[in-house]
Amino acid sequence: SAVISQKPSRDICQRGTSLTIQCQVDSQVTMMFWYRQQPGQSLTLIATANQGSEATYESGFVIDKFPISRPNLTFSTLTVSNMSPEDSSIYLCSVSRREVGTDTQYFGPGTRLTVL
Amino acid sequence: KNEVEQSPQNLTAQEGEFITINCSYSVGISALHWLQQHPGGGIVSLFMLSSGKKKHGRLIATINIQEKHSSLHITASHPRDSAVYICAVRKTSGSRLTFGEGTQLTVNP
DSSP: OOOEEEEOSEEEEOTTOOEEEEEEESSOOSEEEEEEEOTTSOEEEEEEEOTTSOOEEOTTOOTTTSOEEEEETTEEEEEEOSOOGGGOEEEEEEEEEEETTEEEEEEOOOEEEEEO | OOSEEEEOSEEEEETTOOEEEEEEEOSOEEEEEEEEEOTTOOEEEEEEESSEEEEETTEEEEEETTTTEEEEEESSOOGGGOEEEEEEEEETTOSSEEEOOOEEEEEEO
16 A cells, blocks of 8 residues: 655645645655545546656646646645635645556545635 | 446435445446545545455445446445545546546434
8 A cells, every 4th residue: 555645734825825735655656646626526637746757737737837846756746826716625646556467546635725 | 428427426324224326437447446535635545446346344346347337335334434435437548537526425323
């Protein structure tokens, strides 16, 4: 299994500010993902964090708004920039690891963000 | 139409009842996940299935690949089972997960 921790667990921020969320995994993983879950909705993939290169963003998400770092195989950060109330969501880090011939996915505890 | 659909959206049960949550998908998949999300937001992976049936404690998950359908069953439900249950599939064409809308389960004592 993989143990994932995220910091902060929750935050309340003012409009126009930025917040950086950290994701730490207890073992090296190749694939790390950042998801957003808006209130009452399912998870939406923001981007895949690639070690040593730029993140791969999904349609509707851009690097200027959600810059991502992946300095090594156990750590990644997601920044939510110039926040607005529409950014209020749970942000989840997730990793995929090959185990017993299949890709098993693990999720972090999430960061609950409220933007005023 | 969503590629992954769950039913029901909301489910309220009395403690001890047998519960079934359904998931239908319309794409080719390599695996299907059942996830549990508690009010705090964190997600726990319950099962990953590519065929047949898996059991863990009071939870049972089944999948029928031909019918593109999976079910999650909870036997002898308990208030601590109250959570959102999410079905997610990994398409054969890629590595990312596609999620259902989730089923909010409330088990009353």
